[in-house]
Amino acid sequence: MELSRRNLGKFAVATGAAAAVGTGVGTTVLSRSADAAATWKTTGTAVTALAGFDSQMKTFMQARGITGGQLAVTYKGRLVLARGYSTSTSLDVQPTSLFRIASVSKSITAAAIMKLVQDGKLSLSTPVTKILTITPPTGQTRDARWSSVTIKRLLQHLGGWDRDLTGDPNFKDATISKALNVPMELKHADVIKYMAGQTINHAPGTKVVYSNFGYVLAGRVIEKVSGMSYAAYVQQKLLTPLKIKRMALGWSIAKHTGEMPYESQYTGRTVLDNTGATVASPYGTFSMRIQDANGGWIASAPDLVRWARMFDASSSVLNSTSLNAIWAKPETGISNGWYYGLGWQVRPTSGGTGRNTWHTGSLPGTYSLLVRTSSGMSWAAIFNRRDDASGKSYADIDAAMWTAANGVQTWPTHDYFSKYFS
Structure with a gap:
């Protein structure tokens, strides 16, 4: 059972395939007005040997009118580049500025599940119905195939829900509010109750279809098994041992200290209440609480x-x-040499001696990419928008970063991790 064409397009950035030899993205300098060029600002330490990364980020951002971006690069476990970039005189993007990372969050949730498994508190083969109470609305019947939705299948997008056919429940706030007669902003329990009354689109385990809802359930499993809130468990068991102190769950409207503003060319109806007010797309057309x-x-x-x-x-x-x-x-869903593992996309390298792994994230006002390579490199690029009037693809940042990496003649020996983590 293969990925649908739509999901294949969402998943399959070039990481590890064509991008591994470079695609030429960014090799031609794109034109922009003198005023726009004059606003280009960088923060963090410039590294001459890695100037190609700065150049690719500049080209990418200026071509799309992105006002805020950020990049970090490691080599052999060392942080060799950490930079903030801006095309706005009013925006100060530091290497430590915070951005929404959208679906890159899935790697965090999957790791939290694996920590519970490692500690003997959970099994990947356990059906989610053995842990969570999945009760449909009054008068509706739960699909019998829920008993085949295991924790592992949630994490591998094999739960059977197909947003191409019936929509993504994480973005059906008004529909769910009306169906359950509950107010917006919705709670996780509202989304789960609504979905408990819906027919599962495919037999669990038979078709990979990207499912945000599966990860909503995984988050609730973490809470039930650990006895802690989802955020508290992640911070205590995963982030604190790594000395990561800045990461947090984002808010729908309010900003954390140091968090960047988000931009979009679109507006929409708010889902934070039932007023139906029109708001800027990044600030209320979806619920950050539901997305956790x-x-x-x-x-x-x-x-x-x-x-x-x-x-x-x-x-x-x-x-x-x-x-x-x-x-x-x-168990199924290997396509063109890559597949979805637990919270990561995975492409084994030729010879089977290594793998490239990655995940992208996309929400109104956000685009993110995190890559780990078989050759000891990794990078994270984040931006404060995902759409603009240029119509250019934001997924092109993947090939741009590979082009920069392949152009490095000698990798630096310094390590900036101690500068940003203590």
């Missing part, structure tokens, strides 16, 4: 590459058994 376990975290790029280092063989948080489970092939 599938897309709710905020972080800096250095935080993300620090997080990515946890998945190296020398991890002090997850052991080799847990890491092998994260990278293991799913």
Whole structure:
């Protein structure tokens, strides 16, 4: 059972395939007005040997009118580049500024599940119905196939829900509010109750379809099994051991200290109440509260590459058994040499001696990319928008970063991790 064409397009950035040899993205300088060029600002330490990364970020952002971006790069476990970028005189983007990371959050939720498994508190083969109470609305019947939705299938997008057919419940706030006669802003329990009365689109385990809802359930499993809030468990068991202190769950409207403003060319109806008011797309057309376990975290790029280092063989948080489970092939859904593991997209390298792993994130006002490579490089790029009048693809940042990496003649020996983590 293969990925649908739509989901294949969402998943399959070029990481590890064409991008591994470079695509030429950014090799031609794109034109922009003198005024716009004059507003280009960078923060963090410039590294001459890695100037190609700065150049690619500048080209990418200026072509799309992105006002805020950030990049961190590691090599052999060392933080060799941490930069903030802006095309706005009013915006100060530091290497430690915070951005919504959207679906890169899924790697965090999957790791939290694996920590519970590692500690003997959970099994990946356990059906979610054995842990959570899944009760449909009065008068409706729960699909019998819920009993086949295991924790592992939630994390590998094999739960059976298909947003291409029936929509993504994480973005059906008004529909759910009306169906359950509950006010917006919705709670996780509202979304789960609504979905408990809906027919599962595919037999669980038979087709990979990207499911935010599956990760909503995974977040609630973490809470039920640990006896802690989702955020508290992640921070205590995963982030604190890595000395990551800035990451947090984001808010729908209010900003954390140091968090960047988000931009979009679109507006929409608010889902934070039942007024139907028109709001800027990043600020109320979706609920950050609902997104928590599938897309709710905020972080800096250095935080993300620090997080990515946890998945190296020398991890002090997850052991080799847990890491092998994260990278293991799913029961179905291998497509064009890559597949979705537990919270990561995975492409084994030729010869089977290594793997490139990655995840993208996208919400109104946010685009993010986190990459780990088989050759010891990793990078995180984050932006404060995902759409603009240019119509250019934001997924192109993947190939741009590979182009920069392949152009490095000699990798620096310094390590900036101690500068940003203590």
